[in-house]
Amino acid sequence: MKSNSVNASIITIGDELLIGQTIDTNSAFIAQELNKIGVWVRRRLAVGDVYEEIWQALDEESRQSDIIIITGGLGPTADDITKPLLCKYFGGKLVVNEEVLAHVNYLFEKVFRRPGPMLERNLKQAEVPDVCTVLHNARGTAPGMLFKRDGKVFISLPGVPHEMKGLIVNEVVPYLLSAFKMPAIVHKTAFTAGQGESMIAELLKDFEPSLPSHIKLAYLPNYGMVKLRLTSRGDKKEEVEKEMIPYFEKLQELVKDFLITNEDEGLEIVIGKILKAKSKTMGTAESCTGGYIAHLITSVSGSSAYYKGSVVSYANEIKENILGVKKETLLSVGAVSEETVKEMVNGAISKLNVDFALATSGIMGPDGGTDDKPVGTVWIAAGNKEKVDTLKLNLRFDRQRNIGMTATNALNFLRKFILANS
Amino acid sequence: MKSNSVNASIITIGDELLIGQTIDTNSAFIAQELNKIGVWVRRRLAVGDVYEEIWQALDEESRQSDIIIITGGLGPTADDITKPLLCKYFGGKLVVNEEVLAHVNYLFEKVFRRPGPMLERNLKQAEVPDVCTVLHNARGTAPGMLFKRDGKVFISLPGVPHEMKGLIVNEVVPYLLSAFKMPAIVHKTAFTAGQGESMIAELLKDFEPSLPSHIKLAYLPNYGMVKLRLTSRGDKKEEVEKEMIPYFEKLQELVKDFLITNEDEGLEIVIGKILKAKSKTMGTAESCTGGYIAHLITSVSGSSAYYKGSVVSYANEIKENILGVKKETLLSVGAVSEETVKEMVNGAISKLNVDFALATSGIMGPDGGTDDKPVGTVWIAAGNKEKVDTLKLNLRFDRQRNIGMTATNALNFLRKFILANS
Numbered sequence: 001m002k003s004n005s006v007n008a009s010i011i012t013i014g015d016e017l018l019i020g021q022t023i024d025t026n027s028a029f030i031a032q033e034l035n036k037i038g039v040w041v042r043r044r045l046a047v048g049d050v051y052e053e054i055w056q057a058l059d060e061e062s063r064q065s066d067i068i069i070i071t072g073g074l075g076p077t078a079d080d081i082t083k084p085l086l087c088k089y090f091g092g093k094l095v096v097n098e099e100v101l102a103h104v105n106y107l108f109e110k111v112f113r114r115p116g117p118m119l120e121r122n123l124k125q126a127e128v129p130d131v132c133t134v135l136h137n138a139r140g141t142a143p144g145m146l147f148k149r150d151g152k153v154f155i156s157l158p159g160v161p162h163e164m165k166g167l168i169v170n171e172v173v174p175y176l177l178s179a180f181k182m183p184a185i186v187h188k189t190a191f192t193a194g195q196g197e198s199m200i201a202e203l204l205k206d207f208e209p210s211l212p213s214h215i216k217l218a219y220l221p222n223y224g225m226v227k228l229r230l231t232s233r234g235d236k237k238e239e240v241e242k243e244m245i246p247y248f249e250k251l252q253e254l255v256k257d258f259l260i261t262n263e264d265e266g267l268e269i270v271i272g273k274i275l276k277a278k279s280k281t282m283g284t285a286e287s288c289t290g291g292y293i294a295h296l297i298t299s300v301s302g303s304s305a306y307y308k309g310s311v312v313s314y315a316n317e318i319k320e321n322i323l324g325v326k327k328e329t330l331l332s333v334g335a336v337s338e339e340t341v342k343e344m345v346n347g348a349i350s351k352l353n354v355d356f357a358l359a360t361s362g363i364m365g366p367d368g369g370t371d372d373k374p375v376g377t378v379w380i381a382a383g384n385k386e387k388v389d390t391l392k393l394n395l396r397f398d399r400q401r402n403i404g405m406t407a408t409n410a411l412n413f414l415r416k417f418i419l420a421n422s
Numbered sequence: 423m424k425s426n427s428v429n430a431s432i433i434t435i436g437d438e439l440l441i442g443q444t445i446d447t448n449s450a451f452i453a454q455e456l457n458k459i460g461v462w463v464r465r466r467l468a469v470g471d472v473y474e475e476i477w478q479a480l481d482e483e484s485r486q487s488d489i490i491i492i493t494g495g496l497g498p499t500a501d502d503i504t505k506p507l508l509c510k511y512f513g514g515k516l517v518v519n520e521e522v523l524a525h526v527n528y529l530f531e532k533v534f535r536r537p538g539p540m541l542e543r544n545l546k547q548a549e550v551p552d553v554c555t556v557l558h559n560a561r562g563t564a565p566g567m568l569f570k571r572d573g574k575v576f577i578s579l580p581g582v583p584h585e586m587k588g589l590i591v592n593e594v595v596p597y598l599l600s601a602f603k604m605p606a607i608v609h610k611t612a613f614t615a616g617q618g619e620s621m622i623a624e625l626l627k628d629f630e631p632s633l634p635s636h637i638k639l640a641y642l643p644n645y646g647m648v649k650l651r652l653t654s655r656g657d658k659k660e661e662v663e664k665e666m667i668p669y670f671e672k673l674q675e676l677v678k679d680f681l682i683t684n685e686d687e688g689l690e691i692v693i694g695k696i697l698k699a700k701s702k703t704m705g706t707a708e709s710c711t712g713g714y715i716a717h718l719i720t721s722v723s724g725s726s727a728y729y730k731g732s733v734v735s736y737a738n739e740i741k742e743n744i745l746g747v748k749k750e751t752l753l754s755v756g757a758v759s760e761e762t763v764k765e766m767v768n769g770a771i772s773k774l775n776v777d778f779a780l781a782t783s784g785i786m787g788p789d790g791g792t793d794d795k796p797v798g799t800v801w802i803a804a805g806n807k808e809k810v811d812t813l814k815l816n817l818r819f820d821r822q823r824n825i826g827m828t829a830t831n832a833l834n835f836l837r838k839f840i841l842a843n844s
Contacts, residue, residue: 016642018463019609020454021651021686023447027468032442041440042475046449046466049640053464060482119624139818160643162819187441202541218471220438221582229443264443284734290720291713294734298712301788301821309740312706312716312732314725318774322733322744352740366723396561397584399723 005233006180008034009061010044013054013072013082014159017046026071026164033168038182038233039067049073054085062152067176072159074142083129083145086156090147092131097143100134101126104141132156135171139163144171153179184237188230188248192258193267193412197221200228203254215247223401224408225267228255260412267411268296268303274415275306275356278422282414283352284310285323285344287335288362288378293407308352313344323347336361336373341381342388349385355422358382358414362393364402376402380410382417389417427655428602430456431483432466435476435494435504436581439468448493448586455590460604460655461489471495476507484574489598494581496564505551505567508578512569514553519565522556523548526563554578557593561585566593575601606659610652610670614680615689615834619643622650625676637669645823646830647689650677682834689833690718690725696837697728697778700844704836705774706732707745707766709757710784710800715829730774735766745769758783758795763803764810771807777844780804780836784815786824798824802832804839811839 010030016022024046031041042065047053054073061068073082087094104126108118125141128134135144135155140163147154155172157164176182192200197219201208208217214234220227230248234240252262261270275282284293294310297303311322316335319325325343333339344359362378369375376395381388391413395402432452438444446468453463464487469475476495483490495504509516526548530540547563550556557566557577562585569576577594579586598604614622619641623630630639636656642649652670656662674684683692697704706715716732719725733744738757741747746769751761766781784800791797798817803810813835817824 015638015640015653016651017450018453018466019457019653020450020452020463021642021649022644023445023450024466025445028439028442028445030442031440035441041442042470043479044440044446044468048464057465119620121623121627122620162823165820198541198544201543205543216437218437220443222444227443229438231437231441286713286716289717290725291708291716291732291734292720294708294713294736295711295717298714298734298736299822299825301786303712304736308737310713310732310734310736311744312713312720312734314716314720314732315730318731321775322773351744353743364723398587400721401584403721 005040005183006038006067007042007065008039008067008069009042009065011054011057011061011068011070012044012046012159013049013070014046015048018048026159026161029161029165030069030071030168033173034067034069034176035185037173037177038185039176039180040185049081051081051085054082055089058089058154062149062154066152066180068152068154069172070154070156071164074156074158082156083127086132086145086147086154087129090129090131090149090154092129094127095130096126097128097134099136100128100143103136107141135167135175137163137167138170139166146175183233183235184240185231185233186237186240186244187264188244188262189264190228190248190252190255190262191225191260192228192255193225193260193408195226195258197226200226200255200258204228204251207250207254211247215244217251223404224412225260227264260415266296267408267415268300271411271415271418272297272300272303272306274418278418280355280418280422281306281308282356282358283308283348283354285348285357285359286310286312287314287319287344287360288364289360289403289406289410290314292403293358293360293410296407296411308354311348311351319344322351324351334373336363336377336379338379338381338390338392341379341390342383345381345383345388349383356382356384356414356418358410360406360410362402362406364399364406366399378402378406380406380413382410382414384417384421387421389413427462427605428460428489429464429487430461430489430491431464431487433476433479433483433490433492434466434468434581435471435492436468437470440470448581448583451583451587452491452493452590455595456489456491456598457607459595459599460607461598461602462607471503473503473507476504477511480511480576484571484576488574488602490574490576491594492576492578493586496578496580504578505549508554508567508569508576509551512551512553512571512576514551516549517552518548519550519556521558522550522565525558529563557589557597559585559589560592561588568597605655605657606662607653607655608659608662608666609686610666610684611686612650612670612674612677612684613647613682613687614650614677615647615682615830617648617680619648622648622677622680626650626673629672629676633669637666639673645826646834647682649686682837688718689830689837690722693833693837693840694719694722694725694728696840700840702777702840702844703728703730704778704780705730705770705776707770707779707781708732708734709736709741709766709782710786711782711825711828711832712736714825715780715782715832718829718833730776733770733773741766744773746773756795758785758799758801760801760803760812760814763801763812764805767803767805767810771805778804778806778836778840780832782828782832784824784828786821786828788821800824800828802828802835804832804836806839806843809843811835
């Protein structure tokens with residue numbers, strides 16, 4: 001299988017990756033984009049700002065892969081050593097590239113609007129090895145650089161994520177499509193919620209061995225959901241897709257009781273599609289999730305068509321004063337209770353003037369737990385003008401994960417409520 | 423420098439990392455924890471669920487590092503091949519470990535509360551190579567495994583983040599501290615906001631060459647901030663720290679006009695500390711950031727001491743009905759305007775009953791821009807009962823980054839307002 005494919009390695013450079021101060025999101029983006037066009041990413045390697053280790057990484061990865069993508073180490077500061085290293089590695093010398101220089105000047109004058117003469121360190125951004133092809137970085141001053149040696153392609157990109165992304169989409173992908181004959185890779189993804197990985201695997205225990213060897217099934221558990229992904233490859237995209245259809249249908253059938261969507265999309269997108277199709281609106285009243293559900297929903301472009309807003313009622317007085325939760329409810333059963341989240345939903349429906357509302361209240365930790373209501377106790381309510389349903393969770397994770405798990409469970413609970421009550 | 427230190431490699435296993443479907447947060451966590459105790463992470467490598475490539479990665483990394491940490495590939499599903507591979511690699515055979523079996527039984531009966539007999543695939547979690555030391559995974563069914571060969575230590579951990587984290591903190595770190603003599607590593611971090619990386623570097627252009635060779639300066643730009651980190655190492659922690667003091671003070675002095683904090687902490691923590699010290703409260707009124715600022719603030723444990731909540735007024739009617747923004751304001755100058763964010767702040771101060779409020783309204787894209795107000799136009803306001811200040815941004819990124827940049831700028835604007843007006 002792998003012998004017919006185009007392989008790539010991704011090398012990310014920077015001490016910050018090795019001391020854990022930065023999470024490497026660049027590699028995931030690059031891998032996604034390469035994968036879409038049929039490039040198989042075999043390895044991802046992160047090394048520090050250390051000359052010999054970068055050099056060694058280039059040697060190692062070029063022995064294994066056809067394409068080597070390098071990010072980071074191109075900035076204007078002294079800890080960035082990649083450009084002179086690449087220059088030496090490929091036996092060139094640094095020369096000013098007039099087009100890059102013009103672009104750097106343009107950015108400083110027109111976009112950044114910096115007064116005064118440009119800094120020497122910024123002018124240096126226009127220097128590139130004379131043995132590379134320059135890739136235009138429309139979003140920043142550090143150009144991409146492409147080198148070739150022994151049939152292998154090396155592409156160096158800046159580490160700033162939005163600059164790297166622009167270069168991948170506008171320069172790297174078109175180049176690779178023209179330079180390599182790619183196999184077709186097809187992924188089909190379904191999401192389940194409400195069952196763990198091992199229970200879903202049990203439903204699929206006869207299905208998995210029935211797959212042809214070139215079709216792979218992967219399980220990707222995430223915050224209370226399991227993503228199921230079938231991957232296949234072949235010469236022609238249409239044929240690969242056609243062959244996949246019955247397997248993907250069978251997969252969906254087997255997990256149908258827990259299936260949320262057969263697209264690679266989050267719950268916030270699924271709910272948005274349902275609401276748009278029904279021309280309904282929603283709002284949220286969040287205590288323990290503190291705006292995270294609102295953030296997930298509004299991360300979707302176009303969400304203003306169905307989402308009106310949230311009352312993040314972190315303090316009890318906000319629950320009372322804006323959402324109209326009764327003082328006696330808060331005094332008698334407390335903020336983390338079935339009755340409070342019911343009243344929060346009713347308040348949100350009326351104050352936000354929406355068809356559906358979702359409310360959360362819980363103890364996310366690490367502090368604030370009691371014997372009666374330990375850390376991880378969460379109440380969720382979803383409702384419309386006629387009816388409110390509730391759900392209790394007992395989570396056992398750290399604060400960030402408790403917030404994430406609450407959001408996933410709440411959104412899935414709302415999804416089911418909308419489907420059952422409209 | 424490196425010859426006196428303990429080196430580690432992190433190997434993450436899983437196709438999902440190579441097709442970019444999952445962002446690797448595990449490596450960052452592991453790197454942080456190892457770094458804290460003086461282990462230098464030389465390389466991080468991600469490979470797919472491919473037998474030969476995992477084998478090769480073990481060979482390669484054990485040639486270079488003293489400690490090899492492996493995560494992923496230990497789950498109960500068929501795409502997880504790591505355990506049998508490790509068994510063969512270290513020449514053992516799989517045997518049921520009674521303690522792990524008891525723990526798996528306990529989890530299924532008491533914690534997951536699954537009815538009926540346990541699945542074969544879950545029972546298999548209790549099988550481990552007879553040549554390993556088992557590391558107790560209190561949070562899940564897949565145990566950690568420790569192997570030794572030729573003076574190198576190999577530790578295999580499950581890929582589920584909260585299980586891996588528990589194992590690192592409770593098992594791996596104590597073991598490494600007992601097994602290796604660690605050098606002392608000290609980091610000192612300062613955050614600046616309001617200037618780009620190259621301008622900050624210009625302020626530090628004479629400082630950086632003045633550092634002794636064992637003290638390194640790194641620049642970590644992130645959403646409108648620049649993190650500046652000094653790193654040093656030596657035999658005794660107290661001596662390393664003492665030597666660092668004058669350099670870190672000089673660094674802060676040089677960037678003082680843009681300095682936010684001299685701790686490794688985000689703006690939401692800095693603002694929380696200021697408000698707690700002054701016994702003041704705050705709230706937010708978010709349109710374009712859609713709850714993201716509320717989420718950042720409430721991610722901090724204990725934030726309920728100063729943060730009351732947010733009105734996420736995504737729809738204009740919420741701005742009017744809850745925050746009291748005037749209809750004529752919305753009709754005449756629109757939701758994305760200086761006047762609207764001012765009225766949002768005043769509404770938030772009164773409705774949320776807080777000392778300080780922060781408001782955002784803007785166009786995050788990719789749709790919704792006009793000639794007058796292109797995508798990236800943002801108004802921010804911060805105020806108290808006496809006064810409201812405003813700030814306009816012209817951003818030029820994608821939706822997620824525009825939201826992140828707006829949040830950073832807004833929080834920094836509020837921070838300055840609080841310091842200037844209390």
